[in-house]
Amino acid sequence: MKVDLLIENFIFHCKYEKNLTEKTIKAYSSDFQQLKEFKNFFELDISQVDKVLLKEYIRYLYSFNLKPKSIKRKVAVLKAFFNYLEFEEIIEINPFRKMRISIKEDNNLPKIIEMKNIKKLLRYVYCSKNNFASKESFSYKSIIRDIAVLELLFSTGLRVSEVSNLKITDIDLFSGYIKVMGKGNKERTIHVCEQESKNILKEYFSLFKSDIENKKYFFINRLGRRFSEQSITLMIRKYQNKAKVNQHLTPHMFRHSFATMLLEEGVDIRYIQGMLGHASISTTQIYTHINNKKQKKILSSKHPRRNLSFS
Template sequence: MTVSSLIEEFIFHCKFERNLTAKTIKAYENDFKQFKEFKDVSNLNVIEVDKVLLKEYIRHLYTLCLKPKSIKRKVVVLKGLFNYLEFEEIIEINPFRKMRISIKQEKTFPKTIEMKNIRKLLKYVYEIKHNIKDKNSFKYKSVVRDIAVLELLFSTGLRVSEVSNLKSSSINIVSGYIKVMGKGNKERTIHVCEQESKSILKEYFSLFKEEIQNKEYFFINRLKKRLLKSLLKKKLNL
């Protein structure tokens, strides 16, 4: 039986046997639509859906810049489908069995930092940038750098120390992927999704390309040295 036909059966079960709300059913249908469109899964025989395919799909969801909460919901819905198929003895092997799924939790700002203040700060520095006429001056370049730092901090949830220690070799300007060395020397990969953040990072790289060439650190000061954590905190009034 195809994945598509079994999804229809599961939706019928949810609607008429579990009596789920119309809103929930609609959300399920949207989640399944996304799954069916992935590698034309819709026409696959259900027994062809294995752990490898499911893990590929979960990785695919991350590339769409979805929030962890949304990814987790989509995986839970999909898992519900296969649990139902196993219970009804439509499939013998549930691909979700013994499958470890770790959805990274979304980083949140400390409660002392309000989003409205963040927006005000970003608006303020963007206005300064816009009003600087000499685009070749160090003042303009330093403002672009400061905006890039702020965008990174606020859009990714990186720590000030992590931004300060960001290596030039760890950031891919084109894809927006950044390798970060955090506490306990644990490396993780961050994806910059916000378009404004990507644009300002590209502008910073363009302006400082010669200065950071063959340099270890990505964010530098006037002396071409690493932008210190203490200076960043001072700029942010932390």
């Protein structure tokens, strides 16, 4: 059978049998597009694909100067494809079984937002809100929405895609209870506990109620559509500049900051794992390595050597 037909069947399997998210399906399709450009791969019969050709493809990926993480993802998608072929008995032996692939990722520690910058950002947006004379304009409504998004990112550690895709049915505004559909369609719950954060979410809902109930998405843009991940990113950049925050901010940095600050407060890492929706504790453990200032403070104030004097 031709590779292109088998890939089409695999995408169908991922979408309708494994129920993978639309975002994941789109990423798979993008990765296969790069494979298509390699030696007319899609035109080959599957029997022509062996480990020699696959190794050649991996070398081909390195020629684009891609990040190791991107190469690792593309290889993982290809592995999943061949696992599917083997399981469906389309091929007898998965060629990846005879390959040893080790792609070392750069050990880039997650960047967090300094607490002074979070305060500066929130102070600016709340002051801007309070300076509005009229609460009827869309400008006022939009800043309420923007504050609600910022509060949610900081108080829950949600991914920007999770915030953007929240439905009205996912949120209980009175209890602060939020149901989240994370990666791999894994559901988790998290609570907004600060009263000021809950108040801004309630005010936002009251201003956008008709659009929200019509479109079902909780966060809405000027056109009454879903407030997208890109729009949230641009919104944060806008307030970063207006508040004169001297640090480049992204939505994901709120998530990193959420995890790091909870860890610094002594919260068990397994609770943080659950709140972030990490499948593996090893993913969460990266936050144990990122704050050298905190480490210095702990060692200087808690280490027993400070009580020993020999002079």
